[in-house]
Amino acid sequence: xxxxxxxxxxxxxxxxxxxxxxxxxxxxxxxxxxxxxxxxxxxxxxxxxxxxxxxxxxxxxxxxxxxxxxxxxxxxxxxxxxxxxxxxxxxxxxxxxxxxxxxxxxxxxxxxxxxxxxxxxxxxxxxxxxxxxxxxxxxxxxxxxxxxxxxxxxxxxxxxxxxxxxxxxxxxxxxxxxxxxxxxxxxxxxxxxxxxxx
Amino acid sequence: xxxxxxxxxxxxxxxxxxxxxxxxxxxxxxxxxxxxxxxxxxxxxxxxxxxxxxxxxxxxxxxxxxxxxxxxxxxxxxxxxxxxxxxxxxxxxxxxxxxxxxxxxxxxxxxxxxxxxxxxxxxxxxxxxxxxxxxxxxxxxxxxxxxxxxxxxxxxxxxxxxxxxxxxxxxxxxxxxxxxxxxxxxxxxxxxxxxxxxxxxxxxxxxxxxxxxxxxxxxxxxxxxxxxxxxxxxxxxxxxxxxxxxxxxxxxxxxxxxxxxxxxxxxxxxxxxxxxxxxxxxxxxxxxxxxxxxxxxxxxxxxxxxxxxxxxxxxxxxxxxxxxxxxxxxxxxxxxxxxxxxxxxxxxxxxxxxxxxxxxxxxxxxxxxxxxxxxxxxxxxxxxxxxxxxxxxxxxxxxxxxxxxxxxxxxxxxxxxxxxxxxxxxxxxxxxxxxxxxxxxxxxxxxxxxxxxxxxxxxxxxxxxxxxxxxxxxxxxxxxxxxxxxxxxxxxxxxxxxxxxxxxxxxxxxxxxxxxxxxxxxxxxxxxxxxxxxxxxxxxxxx
Numbered sequence: 001x002x003x004x005x006x007x008x009x010x011x012x013x014x015x016x017x018x019x020x021x022x023x024x025x026x027x028x029x030x031x032x033x034x035x036x037x038x039x040x041x042x043x044x045x046x047x048x049x050x051x052x053x054x055x056x057x058x059x060x061x062x063x064x065x066x067x068x069x070x071x072x073x074x075x076x077x078x079x080x081x082x083x084x085x086x087x088x089x090x091x092x093x094x095x096x097x098x099x100x101x102x103x104x105x106x107x108x109x110x111x112x113x114x115x116x117x118x119x120x121x122x123x124x125x126x127x128x129x130x131x132x133x134x135x136x137x138x139x140x141x142x143x144x145x146x147x148x149x150x151x152x153x154x155x156x157x158x159x160x161x162x163x164x165x166x167x168x169x170x171x172x173x174x175x176x177x178x179x180x181x182x183x184x185x186x187x188x189x190x191x192x193x194x195x196x197x198x
Numbered sequence: 199x200x201x202x203x204x205x206x207x208x209x210x211x212x213x214x215x216x217x218x219x220x221x222x223x224x225x226x227x228x229x230x231x232x233x234x235x236x237x238x239x240x241x242x243x244x245x246x247x248x249x250x251x252x253x254x255x256x257x258x259x260x261x262x263x264x265x266x267x268x269x270x271x272x273x274x275x276x277x278x279x280x281x282x283x284x285x286x287x288x289x290x291x292x293x294x295x296x297x298x299x300x301x302x303x304x305x306x307x308x309x310x311x312x313x314x315x316x317x318x319x320x321x322x323x324x325x326x327x328x329x330x331x332x333x334x335x336x337x338x339x340x341x342x343x344x345x346x347x348x349x350x351x352x353x354x355x356x357x358x359x360x361x362x363x364x365x366x367x368x369x370x371x372x373x374x375x376x377x378x379x380x381x382x383x384x385x386x387x388x389x390x391x392x393x394x395x396x397x398x399x400x401x402x403x404x405x406x407x408x409x410x411x412x413x414x415x416x417x418x419x420x421x422x423x424x425x426x427x428x429x430x431x432x433x434x435x436x437x438x439x440x441x442x443x444x445x446x447x448x449x450x451x452x453x454x455x456x457x458x459x460x461x462x463x464x465x466x467x468x469x470x471x472x473x474x475x476x477x478x479x480x481x482x483x484x485x486x487x488x489x490x491x492x493x494x495x496x497x498x499x500x501x502x503x504x505x506x507x508x509x510x511x512x513x514x515x516x517x518x519x520x521x522x523x524x525x526x527x528x529x530x531x532x533x534x535x536x537x538x539x540x541x542x543x544x545x546x547x548x549x550x551x552x553x554x555x556x557x558x559x560x561x562x563x564x565x566x567x568x569x570x571x572x573x574x575x576x577x578x579x580x581x582x583x584x585x586x587x588x589x590x591x592x593x594x595x596x597x598x599x600x601x602x603x604x605x606x607x608x609x610x611x612x613x614x615x616x617x618x619x620x621x622x623x624x625x626x627x628x629x630x631x632x633x634x635x636x637x638x639x640x641x642x643x644x645x646x647x648x649x650x651x652x653x654x655x656x657x658x659x660x661x662x663x664x665x666x667x668x669x670x671x672x673x674x675x676x677x678x679x680x681x682x683x684x685x686x687x688x689x690x691x692x693x694x695x696x697x698x699x700x701x702x703x704x705x706x707x708x709x710x711x712x713x714x715x716x717x718x719x720x721x722x723x724x725x726x727x728x729x730x731x732x733x734x735x736x737x738x739x740x741x
Binding site (some may be wrong): 025028129 | 250307311370374375377378381383406409410411412415416417420423427428429430431435436437438439442445446449528585656
């Protein structure tokens with residue numbers, strides 16, 4: 001049957017999905033909370049070893065990209081296709097910058113023999129091992145989500161270029177944008193929990 | 199009415215032919231049937247695993263298999279039953295088929311996502327199959343995958359865990375689809391308190407699915423991560439805490455129990471009023487108890503862990519909450535019984551199965567209280583008592599609700615009627631076998647026989663033999679039931695659009711329904727269980 005597209009319904013579905021994603025990370029944050037309670041001093045020590053500058057830059061990069069994604073949706077609604085494309089490309093680039101930063105950050109840590117099951121961590125303090133274990137698991141999973149978000153944005157970009165996403169039909173772009181905001185939101189929690197801990 | 203083409207003859211999307219009309223379909227009814235055949239396949243496999251286990255236990259010592267195979271087999275039985283049968287059975291088959299019809303609409307909100315969920319389900323099942331025959335063999339961890347064993351053992355845990363992860367995804371997406379459908383596709387004239395109870399129960403279930411499933415997803419991911427990278431999050435040597443795994447695991451897996459039982463309760467709430475020719479007693483109470491179970495059931499997980507090490511305060515807290523969940527469940531049981539009181543009851547196979555459900559589920563619920571209380575639980579924790587308890591709920595409850603739903607909606611789904619006599623024989627035999635099977639287990643557990651043990655002391659032999667005997671009766675009963683249903687394809691006794699005298703919307707459409715479900719605009723009744731018209735018709739026929 002042909003019925004008009006129910007944008008609200010599509011959005012409800014997306015929000016429910018985002019909600020499940022938050023619970024997914026919620027499990028990890030529960031682990032964080034318990035272990036933070038067990039090893040507060042080592043979490044503080046571990047936090048000092050992380051590079052706050054890179055973390056801060058990444059936070060800013062993600063926040064800006066969230067803005068540009070939102071801007072691209074407004075642009076589409078105003079029929080400014082070129083603007084929308086520009087904003088989208090910029091957002092995807094922000095994602096790339098984030099991942100490149102992450103790469104350097106991780107490889108620096110690897111260089112110092114800090115990675116799961118490394119000699120330093122296994123024979124060192126258990127609290128530090130847990131801190132860095134959680135660091136790798138949470139930022140790793142978040143990184144996967146960044147990649148997924150970039151994929152969604154790229155698909156939206158292609159659809160915008162093809163004219164399949166336009167001022168009357170932009171649910172795909174809107175949902176990709178929502179997903180990207182989620183990636184951003186989770187990072188906003190991850191950043192203080194690991195980089196700014198006491 | 200005979201001129202309408204059923205959904206079997208109308209592919210959706212149009213233009214598909216042959217097998218592609220099934221494999222690429224967006225039609226919720228076809229998807230429901232595709233789920234049905236897959237789920238029945240898994241059910242039979244897991245049932246046979248269970249039968250082999252009980253055969254092994256019928257006499258002391260080695261009977262038909264070694265201890266390693268026994269461990270793998272009970273894991274396989276658990277994993278298949280939980281993830282491939284009990285959780286998806288009612289929502290994926292009957293939910294898919296009937297939720298849109300009961301809401302007066304033509305499909306779920308995201309039909310393509312629905313198809314995708316089915317593929318996820320099949321893919322998850324396939325992975326489980328592959329993990330059986332590859333690597334170091336199927337895991338022997340039990341379906342709970344407790345650390346540290348699940349992280350250290352060489353068997354193919356990672357693949358099985360990924361299968362469970364994907365199956366979880368599938369059930370979660372189905373839940374997401376149902377919630378959206380419930381809110382956005384419902385007939386405009388249908389208010390919240392005019393929705394059939396089966397749909398309400400699916401709605402409550404869907405929320406639990408979305409709330410809880412991601413927790414198991416992340417827990418299972420962590421098991422894989424630990425196996426691959428040995429991070430040590432649950433390893434005491436590296437600062438981790440294995441108890442935390444149990445918390446995370448049960449944070450999902452206890453609510454999952456309600457994912458399993460709530461749709462079954464919904465089925466019973468449909469069947470009882472239809473065959474009592476009487477409006478359901480306490481419609482609103484049942485709706486609220488469904489939602490109440492969904493909320494309270496999410497807060498009781500740690501009652502699986504009384505012996506794992508917890509503070510007395512939390513033990514007290516979780517015990518109290520566990521008792522609270524019993525209240526909404528009891529509300530339902532009382533409502534069903536009150537519905538039958540002074541009704542004009544017509545005995546049919548679905549009603550018989552529903553009655554067996556009430557009986558067995560009540561025993562399951564009451565033994566659950568024994569386990570919810572801390573004192574007795576410490577005595578019977580991890581014994582056969584627990585095994586019997588949850589089988590009373592999962593099998594006596596959900597299993598029988600599933601059989602009841604099969605018999606109730608069979609004429610609607612296929613447009614044909616089965617033989618009543620054989621259905622009765624099958625149901626009664628199943629119920630008797632069930633009692634023979636699980637009552638001895640309750641007693642064995644009280645006597646202290648632990649679960650998951652390959653061998654036992656001589657004093658447990660009688661009980662185990664009886665349980666094994668019951669298992670065979672049970673399987674024969676189920677076999678008769680299924681064969682009878684399948685035979686109906688041969689006899690092809692046509693069923694009318696409303697063979698039982700039901701009042702919900704699925705009984706107003708032809709059997710089997712046309713592709714868009716409704717021939718004419720659905721008439722929404724003031725109250726979904728108003729039997730005054732049906733009763734008048736019956737009276738008229740008698741004169």
